Amino acid sequence: MFKVIPCAAGCGHTALSGSTTCAVHAADPGKEAARIAAYIHDRKIIKDLNAAGLRFESVDFSHRHFYGCNFIRSEFSMCLFTENLVRMSFFDFGIFTNCDFSKSDLQFLSFAGSTLRNCTFENSELVNINYGGAVISDCTFNYSNLYNSRFIDSVIELTDFIDCNVKKTYFIKSKQEGISFKSSNTAEAVFELEE
Numbered sequence: 108m109f110k111v112i113p114c115a116a117g118c119g120h121t122a123l124s125g126s127t128t129c130a131v132h133a134a135d136p137g138k139e140a141a142r143i144a145a146y147i148h149d150r151k152i153i154k155d156l157n158a159a160g161l162r163f164e165s166v167d168f169s170h171r172h173f174y175g176c177n178f179i180r181s182e183f184s185m186c187l188f189t190e191n192l193v194r195m196s197f198f199d200f201g202i203f204t205n206c207d208f209s210k211s212d213l214q215f216l217s218f219a220g221s222t223l224r225n226c227t228f229e230n231s232e233l234v235n236i237n238y239g240g241a242v243i244s245d246c247t248f249n250y251s252n253l254y255n256s257r258f259i260d261s262v263i264e265l266t267d268f269i270d271c272n273v274k275k276t277y278f279i280k281s282k283q284e285g286i287s288f289k290s291s292n293t294a295e296a297v298f299e300l301e302e
Contacts, residue, residue, distance in 0.1 A: 109157040109177045121157055121177070130160030130180075137162070147171060169207075 112122045120129035123139055125146075133139045140161040147153055147168060156176040163181065169189040176196040184204045191211040200220040209229045217237040225245045233248070236256040243261060249269040253276045261278075265285040273288070274295040 109155045109175055112157075121159060123159070123161070124155075124157045136160075 109121075109124070114120045114122050114129040114132055115127040116129070116132040118129060118132060120131065122128055123130060123133065123143070125142065126133065126139060128134075130136050130139060140158075140163055143156070143158045143161060144163060144166045146156075147166075151170070152172045152174070153176060154174045156173070158181060159177050159179045161178075161181050162184075163186055164184045165186065166183075167187045169187040169191060171191050173191065173193040173196050175194070178201060179197050179199045180201060181198070182202040183206050186203075186206045188206060188208045189210055191208070191213070193211065193213045193216060195215045198216060198218045198221060201218065201222075203221065203223045203226050205224070206226045208231060209227050210231060211228070212232040213228075213236060214232065214234045215236075218241050219237050220240045221238075222242045223244070223246055227247045228251055229247050229249045231248075231251045233251050233253045233256055236253070238261050239257050239259045241258070241261045243258075243266055244264040246266045247269075248271055249267050250271065251268075252272040253268070254272055255275045257277045258281045259277050259279045261281045263278075263281055263283045263286055267287045267289075268291050269287055270290040271288070271292075273291050273293060275297065277297045279297060279300060
């Protein structure tokens with residue numbers, strides 16, 4: 108798991124990997140994002156990386172293995188995460204626009220409080236993922252395994268879950284509009300708590 112090293116500015120956030128400050132207090136956050144992207148590009152396996160609060164645009168993160176990484180409050184626009192393997196990593200309160208996570212194996216992640224717009228998670232293993240409180244719009248999860256994931260208190264609009272495994276997937280208190288669960292096993296999902 109990433110090391111929690113306090114930002115030298117004393118703000119309470121954690122310092123970025125390879126830096127003494129967090130993204131907010133970095134002299135040049137864009138340069139820090141480019142440095143982290145280059146670090147990822149040069150490796151197939153990325154462990155214990157702290158890239159919280161950075162902005163990434165049109166970066167190819169695909170075909171990588173991430174373990175114990177921190178991308179909390181980060182922003183991703185038009186980024187590729189295809190055919191990734193990711194374990195025990197955090198994307199909470201992030202913003203994802205036009206990103207592709209298709210054909211990935213993502214397990215034990217958190218996207219809590221994140222905003223996902225026009226993203227695809229098709230043909231993926233999405234097991235034990237927390238999407239609690241997320242705002243999800245114009246996304247596709249088709250042909251994916253969402254076993255034991257959580258969409259509690261999330262807002263889901265114009266999104267497809269076609270032919271998905273949603274066994275033990277929790278949609279409690281989620282607001283849904285324009286959703287398709289066609290050919291998915293919704294009888295095994297949890298939409299409300301039993302009393």
